[in-house]
Amino acid sequence: MNAATVWPPIRLTLELAGITTVFLLLFGTPLAWWLARTRSRLREPVAALVALPLVLPPTVLGFYLLIALGPEGPGGFVARLFGEPSLAFSFAGLVIGSVIYSLPFAVQPIRGAFEALGDRPLEAAATLRASPWDTFWTVAIPGARSGLVAGAVLGFAHTVGEFGVILMIGGNIPGATRVLSIAIYDHVELLEWETAHWLSGGLLVFSFAVVALTLSLTRRRESGGA
């Protein structure tokens, strides 16, 4: 096993998952809030759209993303503003793809926590003269803390385990798009069983820890919530 081939994919994966998680919270939290609170007729269609990556084959999603991020798509247009030919096969493209792909995993628990909070605390804050903005930050966010943590953990973990979408839009460029799951695939292809074992075993332990942590957080919310 060679440290020079093992560590770059791990580092890249953690970077990707970390940045993706930040964006997931940034976009996912307001989206989850809207989904939890709105009475708009658009709610269910939007919720379905967010949940789509749960059922869509990653290759299908990856294919459409590839077109969107490629030189002919809107992603290519944006990329040209920064002097790049395309967002496909780039780290930025991976982040965009990962955010979309992992969105339901982050949004679901956050939305659930907002819904579990109910109207009462928000109404109480309003009668204490807290503006909606104030209420969001001082009541809704702290009240949904466990959901936010669960959403971040699941979003992070799901991004770490991502394969199909990344293969479609990122390819396999060492240091730029060659993440852990793809590295494992390569090692197996090259019959480097030992390295594959180490990386896979590590991911297995990591995934178990994540699921256990999320479950315990959700449990605590259910039993401790007043």
Place this chain on the structure above:
Amino acid sequence: MKRATGPGAGLSADLRGTVGDFRIEAALEAPAGRVTSVFGPSGAGKTTLLRAIAGLVRLEGRVEAGGEVWQDRRGAFLPPHRRGAGFCFQEPALFAHLTVGGNLAYARQRAPARPGAATTEEVVERLGIGALLERRPARLSGGERQRAALGRALLGNPRVLLLDEPLSGVHFGARAGLLDWLRRLARNLGLVVVQVSHDLGEVIRIAHRIALISDGRITDTGPAGAILAGSGTGAPRFEASVLLEARVVDAGHRSGLATLDLGGQRLLVAGLDGSPGGTIRLRVRARDVALATDRPEGISIRNVLTGFVRELRAEAGTPFIEVLVGVGKADSSNLLLARITSAAAAELGLGPGHPVYALLKSVSLEDP
């Protein structure tokens, strides 16, 4: 600065609308410095009315408080956080992520400065929540949560305080003291207090004014005494009773019998826990009052009041009649209600202006 207590400083609401499939059409006037109880059966629209006043639910109509227009018929609508009406929900909505102390501080930080407003120390002490300040709401009993929520609402320094059965979980003994304190706070701060209840004992204890509500409509409204005597037409009948305010002359700690003064006449009451000079409220049920045209002699009843018949009201379909008696002078504001048979009334020749002796078989203090 003199605090305004005129109608302009009070609350005036005239609201109509539909919530779910419930139709509400209610007009409510609540003066500043007074406690107004909205009394009625469950499902009558009490909570909806309070929520609409606070702006938590949007009904059509007009709401004015302290000379400020909260909403009008032309569509102006101040959101709840700009109204700042203190609200105590039926199931206390404390912030679960904050301790009791944190909940109080949340209100305090957003409260407008108001001279004479209750301090955190006073509120904490009066509500007996000093030992709970470090605790999270999840670790409080129902009564403790209600007290903490009431404290939080008060520390928001509202001009209008809306209480939706705020003390239902508070221990009976503590409740009476809290209600008295609320009454005093309302008076001292010029606060509009609107309280919703289906507990008659609570209403009797706290209310200066009562609004009766049923099926989403205010059917009668007026001073507490008059409403409890059932003088309003079309009002749902309670178990008829009246409310009297009496001054404590002697608390009677030694004898166990307190002496009260009611418009110059003496009353003896057992079980009083008050100090001389204070005012207490008594409830007298109509069926506990007998009438006589001569001063009765040789009977066990100690409380005999003189007065004049004000009005006779036949109870349709029963052999009974209700007699409204002004205690002391004919134009007295202390009213008694006696439920006697029509035959007895005829025999005694009772009619308006007739002087009578009212025999009080039983007088209860505040809580029934």
